[in-house]
Amino acid sequence: MPELPEVETVKRALDKRLPGHEFVKIDTYVPALRFPLGSLGDHALLHRKIMAVRRRARYLIVEMEGCRALLLHLGMTGTLRIVPAVAPRLKHEHVVLLLENGDTLRFEDPRRFGFILPCVLSAPGVDPKELAALGPEPLSDDFSAEYLYQAFKGRKTRVKTALMDNSIVVGVGNIYANESLFLSGINPLTPAGKVPLSQCELLVDNVKATLRRAIDAGGTTISDFKGVDGSEGKFVLQLNVYGKSGEPCPKCGTEIARVAIGGRSSFYCSRCQKEQ
DNA sequence: AGAGATACCTGGGAGC
């Protein structure tokens, strides 16, 4: 399941391969992913030199000359790979983008939670308007303890839900939210507004550290994620609590608890992560 | 406006 480190891994691989090339044909094999694919195949995106591949939150932006771009999201199960055009199409490869050099960029997504949207940029290097409401990048200096404390202030929603709110900070999904809260000793059920500044400092540090470690490891592989070359991420080996209900806490040995927060599975140690 | 619930989707695993 791609979270920010996985998307960053894909972005780095694509940015090495795509710039300088251009799409000459786009084939779609289903009418829609999360959004209809209808406008992809025609006109505006073809025969434009690809300038760069960028990432914002969990979105990928393939920027082309003339302020055109492809906005991609991998959703839950999306993967991108670059293979020769002659390679047989896999069952869930819903979009095949042919490059002028005979390679294809292929979007595979069994659950179809991802999307590919054509968009127009107001200027080169600028994010599309579709991404305007996003909060700061977690690895940027804008994501600081003071910022998070202010963003949480007055919020009654659970700290875990708030940490996964893209308007507060982007790219922190369920796995990393669970892990960061564990490392910070914060109970995920705590109302966001009750987390003191001192714990916001710990939380910000641990979100950054967890994401950086995961990026270094090439992403977290639970079952679906693969890099552009098909390699699996290795971060799953470093998880402390995610998916480990009933197992002993790595710090104190207490059984890891599982509870649903906002409909999502949440894992924590009731001893190391006391509720406020 | 903030908070919570729901829909979207399908493969994989558990249970019978």
Add this chain to the structure above:
DNA sequence: TGCTCCCAGGTATCTC
């Protein structure tokens, strides 16, 4: 073996 049921979860959208 084969069926049904439940779960995974980011995001948009709905309701209260």
